[in-house]
Amino acid sequence: MKIYGDMISGNCLKVKYTADLLGIPYEWVEADVLKGDSRTPDYLAKNPQGQVPMIELDDGRTLAQSNAIIRYLARGSRLLPDDAFAAAKVDEWLFWEQYSHEPYIAVCRFHHKYLGKPFNELDGWRVERGNAALDLMEDALEGKDWLTDSGFTLADIALLAYTQFAHEGGFSLEGRANVKAWVDRCHAEIGIS
Amino acid sequence: MKIYGDMISGNCLKVKYTADLLGIPYEWVEADVLKGDSRTPDYLAKNPQGQVPMIELDDGRTLAQSNAIIRYLARGSRLLPDDAFAAAKVDEWLFWEQYSHEPYIAVCRFHHKYLGKPFNELDGWRVERGNAALDLMEDALEGKDWLTDSGFTLADIALLAYTQFAHEGGFSLEGRANVKAWVDRCHAEIGIS
Numbered sequence: 001m002k003i004y005g006d007m008i009s010g011n012c013l014k015v016k017y018t019a020d021l022l023g024i025p026y027e028w029v030e031a032d033v034l035k036g037d038s039r040t041p042d043y044l045a046k047n048p049q050g051q052v053p054m055i056e057l058d059d060g061r062t063l064a065q066s067n068a069i070i071r072y073l074a075r076g077s078r079l080l081p082d083d084a085f086a087a088a089k090v091d092e093w094l095f096w097e098q099y100s101h102e103p104y105i106a107v108c109r110f111h112h113k114y115l116g117k118p119f120n121e122l123d124g125w126r127v128e129r130g131n132a133a134l135d136l137m138e139d140a141l142e143g144k145d146w147l148t149d150s151g152f153t154l155a156d157i158a159l160l161a162y163t164q165f166a167h168e169g170g171f172s173l174e175g176r177a178n179v180k181a182w183v184d185r186c187h188a189e190i191g192i193s
Numbered sequence: 194m195k196i197y198g199d200m201i202s203g204n205c206l207k208v209k210y211t212a213d214l215l216g217i218p219y220e221w222v223e224a225d226v227l228k229g230d231s232r233t234p235d236y237l238a239k240n241p242q243g244q245v246p247m248i249e250l251d252d253g254r255t256l257a258q259s260n261a262i263i264r265y266l267a268r269g270s271r272l273l274p275d276d277a278f279a280a281a282k283v284d285e286w287l288f289w290e291q292y293s294h295e296p297y298i299a300v301c302r303f304h305h306k307y308l309g310k311p312f313n314e315l316d317g318w319r320v321e322r323g324n325a326a327l328d329l330m331e332d333a334l335e336g337k338d339w340l341t342d343s344g345f346t347l348a349d350i351a352l353l354a355y356t357q358f359a360h361e362g363g364f365s366l367e368g369r370a371n372v373k374a375w376v377d378r379c380h381a382e383i384g385i386s
Contacts, residue, residue: 049289098292
């Protein structure tokens with residue numbers, strides 16, 4: 001399997017973390033989004049959505065969308081519960097991440113760190129919703145080690161992806177002790193020091 | 194099972210369509226988003242994300258996020274392939290819908306139809322990305338009846354939800370013959386005349 005990804009992208013790191021944790025062998029193909037590597041004709045032929053990450057199986061079949069990929073890779077593993085409802089509660093976080101977290105936390109980081117926009121010129125509504133997302137996580141983690149009741153799962157991997165870099169988008173985990181401790185727990189689980 | 198939903202919301206209609214197609218009995222609890230029904234303390238206690246739709250099982254357990262819900266309801270049915278990779282290709286569309294389609298097509302509709310913003314005052318970047326999303330669907334449906342190779346699935350239901358109302362956000366399906374014919378096919382499948 002090949003993973004096409006950009007190491008600056010949290011979405012791509014989700015796939016790397018999942019494959020590494022499950023011991024799935026892969027070749028990492030670095031695709032530099034800032035240089036347009038995901039918009040070349042060759043890339044678009046494999047993934048018309050023009051986004052990273054993407055995986056390419058040994059038989060040539062391709063799959064895009066970070067959370068669809070990790071869900072596929074983790075099937076039958078400890079990272080995705082067997083029980084249908086428990087798996088659905090993981091899915092609930094995966095979809096929430098893409099709609100209510102990534103567009104704010106990740107996009108503010110991208111605008112500041114990679115496009116050079118000063119913190120005070122970031123979109124106010126994105127900052128506001130990013131803070132609301134972190135607050136929701138803080139509440140969800142009250143008295144809990146992980147986001148779902150199924151231990152460390154894909155839900156934690158998907159939310160860790162950009163939460164760990166929230167400060168790079170101008171967000172702060174100070175005053176969000178639950179999130180901060182959870183980031184550390186996730187890092188320990190994944191083996192990031 | 195109770196479905197908490199707002200009939201003006203495509204996200205909620207996904208759940209209705211799926212339950213109806215599979216013959217799953219439910220009680221529809223209308224939650225008027227414009228009146229704040231999804232932000233009351235009672236609602237937030239059940240769904241801290243404060244969004245519709247949500248389902249509540251007979252034992253009181255709740256699940257939010259439209260695509261997580263339909264995925265849960267459709268497990269083991271003809272709407273979600275058994276094969277893991279084929280199911281992942283459905284997931285690919287579900288996640289793409291929430292990140293690259295809904296925030297443009299549905300939000301423009303909401304701003305125009307429900308908040309009263311004139312078409313020419315809609316966010317230009319949302320209009321641009323909405324059109325790009327419809328163009329991608331047009332290409333994906335070239336020579337194909339459905340979005341994936343597994344027949345009519347949750348991918349079609351999820352994308353139908355707001356594509357069928359695209360005109361209400363100022364988008365046009367004229368010149369997008371594949372999408373237009375596919376909307377008609379979806380409606381026939383669901384029994385919408």
